[in-house]
Amino acid sequence: MTHLRSKRLSKARPRPGLGRALAAVTVLVASLGLGALTPADAAVPASVSGAHRTWSDKAHGFASLDGGTSGGAGGKVVTVTDQASLEKYAVAEEPYIIRVAGTIKAEPFGANVVVASNKTIIGVGTKGELVQGEFHLNPGTHNVIIRNLTIRDSAVEGNWDCKDTDFDGIQMDSVHHVWIDHNRFSRICDGQLDIRKDSEYVTVSYNQFTENNKTFGIGWTTNVRTQITIDHNWFRDTKQRNPSADNCAYAHLYNNYLSAQLADGDPVWTYGNWSRGRTRMVIENSYYDGVQHPYQADTTAELVQRGSILRNTTGRQDAWGTAFDPKDFYAYRLDPAAAVPALVTRLSGPQKQLGTNTVLNVPAEYPTVQAAVDAVPEGNDGTVTIRIAPGTYREKVLIPATKPRIVLQGTGRDRSDTVIVFDTPAAYGGSNGSATVRILANDVTARHLTFSNDFDEAAHELNGEQALAMKTTGDRIVFEDTAFLGNQDTLMTDSPKLDVISRVYVRDSYIEGDVDFIYGRATTVIERSVIKALSRDSATNNGYITAASTWKDNPYGFLITKSKVVSDAPADTFHLGRPWHPGGEPNAVAQVLFRDTRLPAAVKSSPWTDMSGFSWKDARFAEYRTYGPGATVTADRPQLPAADADSYTVTKYLAGTDGWAPHVGRR
Structure with a gap:
């Protein structure tokens, strides 16, 4: 994002090699015991002996x-x-x-x-x-x-x-x-x-x-x-x-x-x-x-x-x-x-589940992820699952607003097996030009994938160092068992305009970065996930986890719940967040709640801070039952009253006016 900052931040350390980063993610999440790293069973040939059916899209027999x-x-x-x-x-x-x-x-x-x-x-x-x-x-x-x-x-x-x-x-x-x-x-x-x-x-x-x-x-x-x-x-x-x-x-x-x-x-x-x-x-x-x-x-x-x-x-x-x-x-x-x-x-005969989910395979049928997205019809009225085989896909992907109901699904054993990566900073076109993947459509799901922007900040002298792995503006977006790798501005969950509410649900996933690396105005729930705050080798300020820009009339911005924040930064050097007012917009009033989440020693005792002349105290920042070495209680750490806890749940954040509940039925 193009922030209005009072001063430039110190330069982040060079981006580690992608392979080493992915390996580290796998080890880290496994050690923390959060979420499945392996995908659900891929589509297999139908077996009529079973009570349930997954119909294959591949011909059998002589064909x-x-x-x-x-x-x-x-x-x-x-x-x-x-x-x-x-x-x-x-x-x-x-x-x-x-x-x-x-x-x-x-x-x-x-x-x-x-x-x-x-x-x-x-x-x-x-x-x-x-x-x-x-x-x-x-x-x-x-x-x-x-x-x-x-x-x-x-x-x-x-x-x-x-x-x-x-x-x-x-x-x-x-x-x-x-x-x-x-x-x-x-x-x-x-x-x-x-x-x-x-x-x-x-x-x-x-x-x-x-x-x-x-x-x-x-x-x-x-x-x-x-x-x-x-x-x-x-x-x-x-x-x-x-x-x-x-x-x-x-x-x-x-x-x-x-x-x-x-x-x-x-x-x-x-x-x-x-x-x-x-x-x-x-x-x-x-x-x-x-x-x-x-x-x-x-x-x-x-x-x-x-x-x-x-x-x-x-x-x-x-x-x-x-x-x-x-x-x-x-x-x-x-x-x-x-x-x-x-x-x-x-x-035998027509089945209600056939034809409603079209399966496109990358690279077996389409050479790139974008080529598969391009094959989806405008105004798509049925689910299209793009199954992506293990590998590294160095490309930018855009899912336009006219192509809803797409599922991006990695087919490897681990989300790190299937990576979509590019290396563009925001200096070349802002957040839209920077994002490796942009999702403008509604009802898009991504599973068992890694999204990365491996732009090397140290190797370039640019006015902007933001480099997004993912940007969403669509509504009802789900990320399951996904990883987002970057430094500054890794994951942006946004909406088409300030007073339009989009919802994003992130579960069993991994997000890393250093400056404002979870940001935007979408109502976003991050559940059962690992958030890694990367050190920028500063003894005083290594960055900010969130930079919400929630519309003032939207009671629900970011909910980070039942998750773990980890960090390699020194103690007392990382902020939980700061209020982002894009272009000085006064009606963007950040709302962020860390709930039932473990915080590391790297989190500052006064973890919220001002941004571009806007006081954090005018935002809607709070914690509820956070724990761990970084969860000390001070006068500068607003706590959600227990009496209000039932009003700030996953269901409340996501339901909207249509009762959307992607979390229901998941373990």
Whole structure:
């Protein structure tokens, strides 16, 4: 910040090496026993055996081989609500993650939505639908994910076979690397899913196929090239092709559920799985209930079945040949066949948690953190999690106000594994130009990360030495298990203007600096954290922890609670804070409370001080039950009365008018 100071402070000592500083942070916090240093479990492939589900954003089975299937990863995220927008982005040359929000009714009836390569099309929660239309993948299309959608109602009344129209739900010819996942197909005129003409590296998982005749066909070629994984799908009220696999090189079917087969008395063309032509098919741990011809094979084909359960079935149960071993191609885990009906009915089809949290991976999909932020749509209406792999990212990051609901999440074992760092001082553009990371948007969360400004003060002769690691102006900002490294002005929590209240919650984190290194006008709670006051090698004044500029009508500025202040500075040389009046603004009246927090001997016995001609006594400074060698009580240390303690809690600071409570439910 650009303070109005009565005099320049003595120059701080040189910034230590980043690696040594991070190591010191880890050791320090571990020794103090404050907060978790390791991140929460990262997203892992779904396991249907568990009661709770974290759906993977990575394709499995054959779609994961030979480079894998990532869809629109690396492209921009867009949300569509109409046919024109869906068609525009689906056919574009560049990659896109396309979120379908609500029902899109295709016109004319049976219209094709052509899908080009490098696309993810995903429904938002359970509401995304394509009605009376078809997704069509032309020859050569590759790397496509279609997920979490309902595709329905292209059937023509009284025209069961639809030979004169060929309206499918999804049709693809001569494509490769496609993942069809968690969709619901219902009342489609011809095939609900047609995978044709030497398509390769396909996975079809967790879909519901309902109310149809020719449900799911694979083949339409004499070549034997298709590799396909079909798992955890529910075929209900369907007649044939569940699926029909013609001349597949490898067809692996496991944990599928076939039930309530349409019974029209047809002795041949009502069936479950069919291995046709020269297909090699493996069926494992599936469940067939009331199915005619549950699985069958041509004499030229091979079919291996193991572990499935048949209930009230009739007709063919063919099994001959050796087919292949799926474990020679990829790892997978089978669920018990007896568990399949309950699991698949509950977990197949669109899921309310899918599509609502888009995951972008740095650097696997986006080369920089800023590139991932740039991919988030303006006016973002769904959570976007940017997962950042361990490493040091030397870049500046800006999250603009138009891109809310972003989560920055380090994926390392420790927050020090993932560092965003730059080295700009405030002399080059003030606090905005200095900050390594700026968060202008609302509802942003950062976890398991280190933010640093490693500007070397000693090596430069500048008028301003402020060098921010982080600046926020948005509302409802959360930092969990994060570290902020810097010297002067390390962490600025602000708001768009003086009389606008923004709220920031910092928990289980580490903040270091020397001069005004926690400052701004946002209502800020720092809980269960370590604050390190760095020595500037002065025998009298080594700096100031806080410099609040709270709006006078806001009763809540900074609350530092259940935390520890540590310091390598000499005893009686550090201030708890001073009142910052930006530009001499009289209506900025600092409010700071240190509560239930340990203070080191470095804290002055008179820890509050004036700033730029404004008396600290006119500010709202207080302590409540501070302890430790620096917590002596003097006439210059206002104490919050016990009777007022219930009015200055974490809940009171953060609730605002909307009841925001990010601390609730955390240990």
